[in-house]
Amino acid sequence: MLRDLFSPKAVAIIGASQDPAKIGNAILTNMMGSGYQGKILPVNPSSEEVMGLKCYPSIESLEETPELAVIALPASRTLDALKGCVRKGVKFVIVIAGGFSELGKEGKEREKQLLDVINGTGTRIIGPNTLGVYFPHSGVNTSLTSRGRLSFLPKGDIAFVSQSGALGLLTMDGVSEYQVGISAFLNLGNRIDLNEVELLDYFADDELSRSVVMYLESVPKGKEFFNKVKQISMKKPVVVLKSGRTQASAVAASLHTGAMASDDAIVNGAIAQAGAVRAYDETEMMDYGRALAYSGKLRGNRIAIITTAGGVGVITADYVSSNVNGVGMRLATLSDETKSRIREIIVPFASSNNPIDLTADGSNSDFDKVIGILEEEKEVDGIIAYPLPQTPKMGVEVVDVIDKYKKGPKPIIVGVLGSKIARDLIIEFEKRKIPAYPSVHRTVKAMKALYDYSTYMGRRGQ
Amino acid sequence: MRNTDDARNMIKDGKVTERSLKEILALYDISVPRGIVVKSLPDRVDLKFPVVLKVSDPNILHKTDVGGVKVGISSYEELMNAFEEMSHKFSGKEFLIEEMVDTGVEVIIGILKDASFGQVIMLGMGGIYTELYHDVAFRLLPIDRYDAGEMIESVGIRRFVNGFRGRTISKPDLENLLLNISKMVEEIGPEIRQLDLNPVILSGSSAVVADAKLISDESD
Numbered sequence: 001m002l003r004d005l006f007s008p009k010a011v012a013i014i015g016a017s018q019d020p021a022k023i024g025n026a027i028l029t030n031m032m033g034s035g036y037q038g039k040i041l042p043v044n045p046s047s048e049e050v051m052g053l054k055c056y057p058s059i060e061s062l063e064e065t066p067e068l069a070v071i072a073l074p075a076s077r078t079l080d081a082l083k084g085c086v087r088k089g090v091k092f093v094i095v096i097a098g099g100f101s102e103l104g105k106e107g108k109e110r111e112k113q114l115l116d117v118i119n120g121t122g123t124r125i126i127g128p129n130t131l132g133v134y135f136p137h138s139g140v141n142t143s144l145t146s147r148g149r150l151s152f153l154p155k156g157d158i159a160f161v162s163q164s165g166a167l168g169l170l171t172m173d174g175v176s177e178y179q180v181g182i183s184a185f186l187n188l189g190n191r192i193d194l195n196e197v198e199l200l201d202y203f204a205d206d207e208l209s210r211s212v213v214m215y216l217e218s219v220p221k222g223k224e225f226f227n228k229v230k231q232i233s234m235k236k237p238v239v240v241l242k243s244g245r246t247q248a249s250a251v252a253a254s255l256h257t258g259a260m261a262s263d264d265a266i267v268n269g270a271i272a273q274a275g276a277v278r279a280y281d282e283t284e285m286m287d288y289g290r291a292l293a294y295s296g297k298l299r300g301n302r303i304a305i306i307t308t309a310g311g312v313g314v315i316t317a318d319y320v321s322s323n324v325n326g327v328g329m330r331l332a333t334l335s336d337e338t339k340s341r342i343r344e345i346i347v348p349f350a351s352s353n354n355p356i357d358l359t360a361d362g363s364n365s366d367f368d369k370v371i372g373i374l375e376e377e378k379e380v381d382g383i384i385a386y387p388l389p390q391t392p393k394m395g396v397e398v399v400d401v402i403d404k405y406k407k408g409p410k411p412i413i414v415g416v417l418g419s420k421i422a423r424d425l426i427i428e429f430e431k432r433k434i435p436a437y438p439s440v441h442r443t444v445k446a447m448k449a450l451y452d453y454s455t456y457m458g459r460r461g462q
Numbered sequence: 463m464r465n466t467d468d469a470r471n472m473i474k475d476g477k478v479t480e481r482s483l484k485e486i487l488a489l490y491d492i493s494v495p496r497g498i499v500v501k502s503l504p505d506r507v508d509l510k511f512p513v514v515l516k517v518s519d520p521n522i523l524h525k526t527d528v529g530g531v532k533v534g535i536s537s538y539e540e541l542m543n544a545f546e547e548m549s550h551k552f553s554g555k556e557f558l559i560e561e562m563v564d565t566g567v568e569v570i571i572g573i574l575k576d577a578s579f580g581q582v583i584m585l586g587m588g589g590i591y592t593e594l595y596h597d598v599a600f601r602l603l604p605i606d607r608y609d610a611g612e613m614i615e616s617v618g619i620r621r622f623v624n625g626f627r628g629r630t631i632s633k634p635d636l637e638n639l640l641l642n643i644s645k646m647v648e649e650i651g652p653e654i655r656q657l658d659l660n661p662v663i664l665s666g667s668s669a670v671v672a673d674a675k676l677i678s679d680e681s682d
Binding site: 219220221222223226254255256257258259260261263265266268269270272273459460 | 578660
């Protein structure tokens with residue numbers, strides 16, 4: 001049912017404008033510059049042409065009915081525009097304007113008027129108070145940020161829903177450094193109509209999305225929402241970033257249970273119960289979203305580390321196995337046979353114990369052989385690999401090497417420390433959908449996120 | 463307690479004594495201490511000493527705060543003295559005499575109604591430091607065995623499953639207790655706003671609810 005929102009044949013932009021100071025201009029510019037193949041229909045009674053496109057005086061004067069309309073008008077003029085969309089039979093309307101329930105009682109009344117207009121009709125509202133949506137696969141981009149300020153991401157596997165529009169756009173801009181791809185971005189704003197629960201249903205069956213990441217500031221219908229998360233997390237991993245962790249609970253605390261029930265303690269339990277993975281900031285959210293979208297299941301908590309820098313290996317070992325400033329997993333104990341097979345490959349002063357240190361002498365083919373051996377070692381469940389830039393015999397071909405093992409039974413998470421070469425390598429890994437991160441703790445925590453999700457799936461019998 | 467319909471009505475009312483609440487729990491295979499409710503002290507009590515004496519009144523929720531609890535009564539003579547003192551303080555009230563629960567690992571199990579999440583269940587280390595450590599886990603109701611197991615695993619109580627400082631608890635039995643409480647709330651407790659079972663004393667495979675307090679939607 002939401003299909004037409006994600007890939008409409010025509011999109012109307014009400015309030016489209018030639019004036020770069022108007023948001024209707026930014027939205028039209030983004031819509032025209034994101035590869036959208038359908039029809040873009042500017043609506044504005046004061047122009048006959050906008051940015052080279054024929055402009056229509058009203059939504060009702062369009063020759064066809066667009067599946068999606070964006071109302072880029074102030075709150076005071078939004079209601080009439082919405083009525084026009086309903087009369088025209090537009091299925092989805094993005095209401096950009098702020099000035100609704102976030103402004104208190106009067107705004108709440110205005111919101112109710114919007115709902116009254118669509119009540120009993122086939123029209124659905126996204127928003128109000130939203131920065132828009134961006135669907136790279138269909139090229140729909142109704143975000144109101146001007147190009148040049150923030151980057152938009154390429155096509156990818158991660159569905160991203162953000163209650164904060166700006167945080168969402170900034171998060172995308174941040175990961176654009178590694179050319180991380182997404183399947184969809186939506187800022188639901190005040191979400192008076194279309195909400196997260198429906199989106200979860202859509203993404204559960206959406207073949208373009210392999211994980212769902214959500215930033216939430218409030219969960220008004222917590223039970224309904226987490227029941228839905230629980231239902232779809234069996235099909236697709238869900239990452240939840242929920243802010244407001246130190247907010248006091250609204251519950252009156254006359255008994256011990258009430259005194260100990262912070263809202264966040266309940267949220268934390270609900271996330272675990274639903275099989276979602278919790279992120280605590282925007283970096284973790286996207287890191288986990290990538291690891292879960294790109295990797296197969298981790299069958300246990302025994303991790304092998306391959307590095308070309310001893311220090312990186314040891315810090316990683318600490319992070320893997322420690323409960324304090326670490327993730328409390330286990331360092332795999334390699335069998336004697338495995339160790340002797342590794343010794344035949346590496347230079348004499350390198351370490352065949354876990355963490356396996358290939359030293360700066362490590363090459364692409366060493367990586368290949370050692371990963372091959374670890375794939376056969378039954379004491380190992382997952383592999384953390386560090387092809388590091390300071391190693392002269394290692395080049396971008398290492399991406400092909402690791403890609404070879406991607407479909408194997410043991411998930412591989414890659415870490416590349418450093419600056420320019422590191423960034424370029426991570427981009428290459430990202431292109432192959434191999435999760436790669438620029439620091440030790442991000443690499444290890446991504447492995448833990450994969451472990452938590454895999455454990456949940458395993459115990460729930462999948 | 464006759465049946466679950468009676469129990470449901472009592473919970474709904476919110477005016478329930480500790481003993482009645484424990485009898486409701488017993489309907490769901492939840493262990494509670496043996497005890498009797500009396501107005502005056504009988505010539506002999508068929509309970510194993512030591513016992514605890516508590517004022518029994520549906521309107522007195524926090525009995526300790528008003529001096530309505532005397533623990534560790536080890537003989538009939540001590541009970542007589544305590545009873546006389548208590549009857550003086552709470553004239554006209556009924557009293558609960560209950561067997562003391564053997565020592566063990568003290569945990570708290572609670573229910574809470576949240577505006578967004580509905581009824582949730584909590585498990586944590588019990589006793590006087592409960593609110594100091596905040597070592598608790600919540601789940602939305604109802605829970606299944608997986609949830610119950612994960613609740614235990616996510617709090618310090620898990621350390622006792624394999625034995626810690628000479629004390630061991632049974633994980634399956636604690637899971638069963640959590641599941642029974644979940645079932646009770648689902649079947650007869652939609653009006654429970656808060657429920658404290660604190661402490662629940664665990665030792666080996668035994669789990670006994672030593673104290674229980676309830677606030678329902680209609681309590682105030």
